[in-house]
Amino acid sequence: MIMLKVNGEARELDVDPEMPLLWVLRDVLGLTGTKYGCGQAQCGACTVHLDGEVVRSCVTPVRRAAGRAVTTIEGLSPDGSHPLQRAWCDLAVPQCGFCQAGQIMTAAALLASNPKPRDADIERCLAGNICRCGTYTRIRAAVKRAAQISEE
Amino acid sequence: MREPRAAPVLVVAVIALACGCTRRQPETTSKGGASLSQASSGGLRRPEEFAQIADRAARSRALFLEASRVFLHPRCVNCHPNGDTPHQGMDLSVHDPPVVRGPDDKGVAGVQCSSCHQDHNLELARVPGAPDWHLAPRAMAWVGKNPREICEQMKDPARNGGRTLAQIVDHNAHDRLVAWGWNPGHGREPAPGTQEQLGQLVADWVASGAECPNEGATP
């Protein structure tokens, strides 16, 4: 039995301890906001927080989350009001939207540890998140907006 | 007027030494005369072989040279970079996805080493794993170094994490992240020999005076 918290709710799961957290979230718990993009930790679409730290859930065995708190995109805010979510809407960042939960979760960890990131910090933080639709310039702008840094 | 196709530019290899050195003849020392057997690629010479070298200092240097076949192997050197990014593969490719060292050699927010690397290799995903995955500090950079330089770094408490020689032996022989070099998973070529063998070589090297190889010596 794996005991963990997901978005604030305590869960007790009878699952293979090696099952990646991604599939626990999606298949077992029905939290489908976290996406499968590659299964190889290459694209970042599966990004969630484990006790506030970024992990790629497609390669994180669920046993690593035992006794810890997982936050998914569904739990980032109760109502879409996280500054990043608002900035993403204000700047119409998404196109297909598939990568965006991962982008937002990754950026959220940056802002949590560094409320006023420089451009280089934003770039490095999100360097591992792929967007095939090419929304990168808006992602950058939205992170800065969320951090209330004015853009040139 | 057909212009020639632009030729692709060769990537300049930072180390020509590390790979393929298993096939070269070992450097024999003038004193103590015995020459070591041909190294088998993928294997490390057994400690008994070095016992043949009568001169203690020469034996010590030879032991370290043998150990450096591990240190200079891509499985080890990839995480002992001299810059801010780890390497991948067998030819010092830049780590992809793009990641950076960070203040504690563990990455930066959003892309920490532990964001992707687990405590063990995985069944279906290729991302390698071992406990406490992180970069060796800059002081322990091995890319671009020769065995003598690595030896000096390894002995220097200011550059080896404040370790005694006994702790150096222990680190090489037992550290779980070091262990990964011999169990890299997913078809990656392991470091030569075994961790146990490396541990023995390093222990014998310390016992024989921890001498560093001569300038320009290669395994």
Place this chain on the structure above:
Amino acid sequence: MTTTRRAFLEYSGGLAVAFIAGRALAVMPGKGQAIATAPGFDPNVFVHVATDGWVTLVCHRSEMGQGVRSTLPALLADEMGADMARVKIAQADGDKKYGDQKTDGSSSIRNGYDDLRRAGATARTMLVAAAARRWNVSPNSCEARDHAVFHGKRSLGFGELAAEAAKLPVPDPGDVKVRPRSELRHVFRDLPLVDAPAIVAGKAQFGADIRLPGMLVAVIARPPVVGGRVARYDGKRALAIPGVKRLVEIPTPKPPYGFQPWGGIAVLAENTWAAMRGRGALEIEWDAGENADYDSDRYRVELSKSVRAPGTVARNVGDVDGALSKAARVAEAEYHVPHLAHVPMEPPAAVAQVKDGKCEVWAPTQYPQEARTEAAKTIGFSEDRVQVHVTFLGGAFGRKAKSDFVAEAAFLAREADQAVRVQWTREDDIHHDYYNAVNTQLLTAGLDERGKLVAWRLRTAFPPISSTFKPTNQPSAGDLQQGITDRPLAVANVRAETCRADAHVRIGWLRSVYNIFHAFSVNSFIDEIAHARGADPRDVQLEILGPDRIVTLAELGVDELSNYGDSLEKHPIDTARWRRVIERATTMARWDQRRADGRVLGLAAHRSFLTYVAVVVSVVRNGDGQIAVDEAWVAADAGIVVNRERARSQMEGAVIFGMSHTFHGGATMKHGATVQSGFHDYRLARIAEAPNRISVDIAQSDAPPGGIGEPGVPPVAPAIANAVFALTGLRFRELPLPDGGRVLKSGGP
């Protein structure tokens, strides 16, 4: 709570998005959802006005990031006079009643514009008629706006009028008048992105997000080589994986492959992890089949030989051979673009259930009706027993127009007698793609003593899309209408030929399709000519484009042009518009000041899908030789643009999309199988590579709407290659640039 609202919540299945004030409520299909069966007014299949005032507008194109759900309903709403804050958007199932539902060819607006406006106008006309009746006034004295009909100061809401309007006869579409464009208050400007709140909250449902009770997940081991099959297999270890329920053999398809499933062995399991593990544990011996020797390096040589011999003429003006023989100088260059894979962020996935003699499918499909046909065909059902719901698409670029993955889901759902999700892994997606055609071209130009073009001969070889549907080994004249036969050239002697190219993989269409390589060669060649002459590439582009004119078939030297399915009368090839985007992009980029500014720029321009786009990029190189695009400018003329905001975002995205195949390339094949399998070896542009700024100018135009999704892509690669030449003196005629764009050397003049 009114009956209508409860009905809505019931059939939304709890999948409705949280309503954000001012934004339309967006609904994606849930399990067994019917669109708008509550009482109200249904003037046509696109509009439902409920008696409580909620208007449901149907979006009959698939949302894959191009913003169609934010645009088509808004157009309809504006025409109708509805307030988007009281509009729900419903996604159309695959159903012939909607007419064409193919989301491809950058055609949603240009094909839907008139019909949707008429649909909205029909609704408006009837609501106005109902109000006018009630007030006993003339309809002409009434106005529909803000979700109500007004007569002076009094008004009646759409909901209040719905019941009466429903009783009126529906006017003939021909009798309905659309508003003057100036009366449309929201469209032709920036429109809100209606699905953004759902996306950023993780609530937007993609194909793999649909969950049904008892659903199994299928991961399929498919033949590595197209045309291959299972010779023998051992499933013991696979079946021993906890959670794996059964193995199903999928029949081997016979060529021509079309959208048929690929064959192989499916592992069905309780969850995705078990299914993936199960497939990893399968022991399969493959019979590789007829394409086992396909080697893309060797094929490159074959294509090169193919274009070195005369081909089939597709375009001919004057006497190219004569002019070449008399030319003062002859320039020749060979270009090559590899197979490209779509690699959408969402790998293909589809859910199907066969129950009570019916098949229900949920899929991220660009072609809901064709998916329905393919699913029905695969399981032997009549189409009326198959229902296809369209989810959000996590990127498509043409991949999800092919319903192979939908057919797989239907097949397995029928076999398993259980709901099944077919989940493609990333490896599957790259290994089993309908690749964009691999291409080699030979361009030959004759120049007079002043360097002016007197002859232009182009030969192109690529396995065409039709090879996936019938035996073909050569592009047709029709295939060349993407960048070859439709390309204006102010040159007296022009000839284009198609040359042989056999297909060894399934060829498909990928975001701008053949335009990618035709724009690459033509724009690179023009640039080469300019530099050889010591002239400004922009000037030579304009010189070769020729004077402002509407280009005739006679000038092109062809008998006909499909013109992307639209008439040349409605969408002529207008070189003035082509010229203007070149001028606008170069002006934005300060082209004439580039040397003074210390910048190195590259330019390319192309017309595709009836839209004109010019791209300028600025490139820099760091100490390691790594070339980067630090800024990009895009000028587009797409005629009437309904949603300028999404048009800009599509152009921005096209720059990044083009950068991927410019810097990182392409799919290669060895022993018949695709070499690449993931993001580690099929690399895509990442955020660090994105330009510091992408500036987009969308022309204000009264011309009929042209395409938006694809036209931004073709000029990107040649603009970059041209900039790289200006920077390094090295001409790269093959994509991708070597070593990810790391160019240490420089070439001399």
